[in-house]
Amino acid sequence: MHDAMNVDYDTIIPNNVGLSDDRRVLKALEQWHPGYIDWWMDMGPEGFQEALVYLRTAVSVDPKGWAKFDYVKMPEYRWGVLLAPQEEGRVVPFGEHKGEPAWQEVPGEHRAMLRRLLVIQGDTEPASVEQQRHLGTTAPSLYDLRNLFQVNVEEGRHLWAMVYLLQKYFGRDGREEAAELLQRRSGSDDKPRMLGAFNEATPDWLSFFMFTFFTDRDGKMQLESLAQSGFDPLSRTCRFMLTEEAHHMFVGETGVGRALQRTCDAMNEAGIEDPNDVEAIRALGVIDLPTIQKKLNMHYTLSLDLFGSEVSTNAANSFNAGLKGRFGETKIDDDHQLTNDTYPVLKCINGGFDYVDEPALSALNMRLRDDYSNDCGKGVGRWNKIIAKTGVDFELKLPHQAFHRAIGEFAQIEASPDGKFLDAAEWEAQRDQWLPSSEDGDYIASLMKPESETGKYANWIAEPKIGIDGKPGDFEYVRIHE
Numbered sequence: 001m002h003d004a005m006n007v008d009y010d011t012i013i014p015n016n017v018g019l020s021d022d023r024r025v026l027k028a029l030e031q032w033h034p035g036y037i038d039w040w041m042d043m044g045p046e047g048f049q050e051a052l053v054y055l056r057t058a059v060s061v062d063p064k065g066w067a068k069f070d071y072v073k074m075p076e077y078r079w080g081v082l083l084a085p086q087e088e089g090r091v092v093p094f095g096e097h098k099g100e101p102a103w104q105e106v107p108g109e110h111r112a113m114l115r116r117l118l119v120i121q122g123d124t125e126p127a128s129v130e131q132q133r134h135l136g137t138t139a140p141s142l143y144d145l146r147n148l149f150q151v152n153v154e155e156g157r158h159l160w161a162m163v164y165l166l167q168k169y170f171g172r173d174g175r176e177e178a179a180e181l182l183q184r185r186s187g188s189d190d191k192p193r194m195l196g197a198f199n200e201a202t203p204d205w206l207s208f209f210m211f212t213f214f215t216d217r218d219g220k221m222q223l224e225s226l227a228q229s230g231f232d233p234l235s236r237t238c239r240f241m242l243t244e245e246a247h248h249m250f251v252g253e254t255g256v257g258r259a260l261q262r263t264c265d266a267m268n269e270a271g272i273e274d275p276n277d278v279e280a281i282r283a284l285g286v287i288d289l290p291t292i293q294k295k296l297n298m299h300y301t302l303s304l305d306l307f308g309s310e311v312s313t314n315a316a317n318s319f320n321a322g323l324k325g326r327f328g329e330t331k332i333d334d335d336h337q338l339t340n341d342t343y344p345v346l347k348c349i350n351g352g353f354d355y356v357d358e359p360a361l362s363a364l365n366m367r368l369r370d371d372y373s374n375d376c377g378k379g380v381g382r383w384n385k386i387i388a389k390t391g392v393d394f395e396l397k398l399p400h401q402a403f404h405r406a407i408g409e410f411a412q413i414e415a416s417p418d419g420k421f422l423d424a425a426e427w428e429a430q431r432d433q434w435l436p437s438s439e440d441g442d443y444i445a446s447l448m449k450p451e452s453e454t455g456k457y458a459n460w461i462a463e464p465k466i467g468i469d470g471k472p473g474d475f476e477y478v479r480i481h482e
């Protein structure tokens with residue numbers, strides 16, 4: 001009997017799914033592996049493939065000790081296939097199959113829909129590695145450099161997780177999809193990644209932190225919904241991915257928090273009270289708060305678009321089919337079938353915004369996006385506490401849902417961050433106050449000078465309060481030259 005708590009290291013791929021007894025899938029993964037390494041060398045962290053990085057590697061799914069930390073060269077990282085333990089007697093928690101035993105094999109009638117969900121999720125994982133590949137050369141410290149690489153190798157592992165499911169449960173189609181996951185490229189004209197936010201550039205470290213706060217949080221919401229899946233291997237896969245995902249959002253939240261801290265401290269030291277005195281603040285070599293707000297506006301709205309159309313038959317179908325649930329599905333007190341329920345959806349009505357009740361099944365994207373916005377709001381509240389403690393008078397805000405949108409109800413209109421309808425000229429005239437201008441981008445870029453001395457931090461960002469794995473801030477998190 002295979003013990004799900006112990007990882008099998010006797011094959012090239014660490015796993016707790018009994019790969020050595022599953023010759024067909026092992027062979028498929030071993031054939032995919034060289035292409036993956038080629039992709040990692042081409043599209044992974046530029047300039048640091050030989051560096052020794054103090055990384056955590058998932059070695060088990062035991063909540064009390066699933067990771068070990070050590071110096072690793074990234075191309076030698078042990079990317080593995082780890083699923084949370086199978087729950088005895090688990091049933092499909094929602095949809096038309098509610099209460100039936102959870103599926104251990106793909107339900108034939110829902111095969112195409114399930115494959116599509118896996119591919120879309122899988123595509124985001126390598127995309128973010130590609131988007132972040134140039135950042136290593138401008139890291140504000142070795143600590144941050146290490147965190148970037150930790151996120152990168154784990155996104156690589158998440159790709160492995162989806163590829164495993166495709167290869168194990170989808171035969172030849174699955175192998176083809178797995179190959180294509182290595183062929184698309186973030187930002188490419190002819191073979192782009194599947195979702196918009198994953199084709200945008202991540203030009204600087206503030207963008208990276210915003211991305212891991214906002215876009216990895218979209219990932220969290222998607223994984224939470226897929227963790228509810230009646231297809232048990234997907235549920236178990238996503239539950240374990242969420243363990244790692246928490247660190248990605250930690251990197252984003254503390255990264256932005258440390259930039260805020262540093263800016264406010266520098267303003268106080270210089271006796272600058274007005275947060276909008278951008279010129280004076282920039283002269284201190286820190287990022288002014290209005291520019292941080294613009295970056296927030298940008299990354300939040302790109303991430304909102306990832307939830308798709310507010311009203312969607314696809315979302316209804318994958319819920320009905322028992323494949324993708326709601327955030328916290330099992331904790332919601334209703335019939336988990338939603339056939340007679342409604343959900344309020346914000347729409348453009350007569351030159352204003354109003355809520356319209358839609359069938360709850362069709363409005364599942366809207367609901368997940370609302371859950372997401374709430375979660376984001378809490379994080380923004382924690383950032384505002386950092387600012388408030390310094391005495392600086394400034395509050396970050398999430399912009400209105402209709403602001404700067406490219407997908408869904410608000411794609412065709414323009415709105416200000418506080419939710420006023422705008423015509424094209426008004427939008428153009430004010431855009432640069434709300435979203436990073438090329439000048440803002442140039443200024444931030446001018447701050448992005450690498451700090452690679454152990455224990456030193458770039459001027460624009462504060463030191464972290466705690467290190468990684470109980471290590472201090474002046475630990476050598478990356479040995480750039482062996």
Ligand SMILES: [Fe+2]
Nearest residue numbers: 125155158219
């Ligand atoms: Fe991921």
Ligand SMILES: [Fe+2]
Nearest residue numbers: 216219245248
């Ligand atoms: Fe992530």
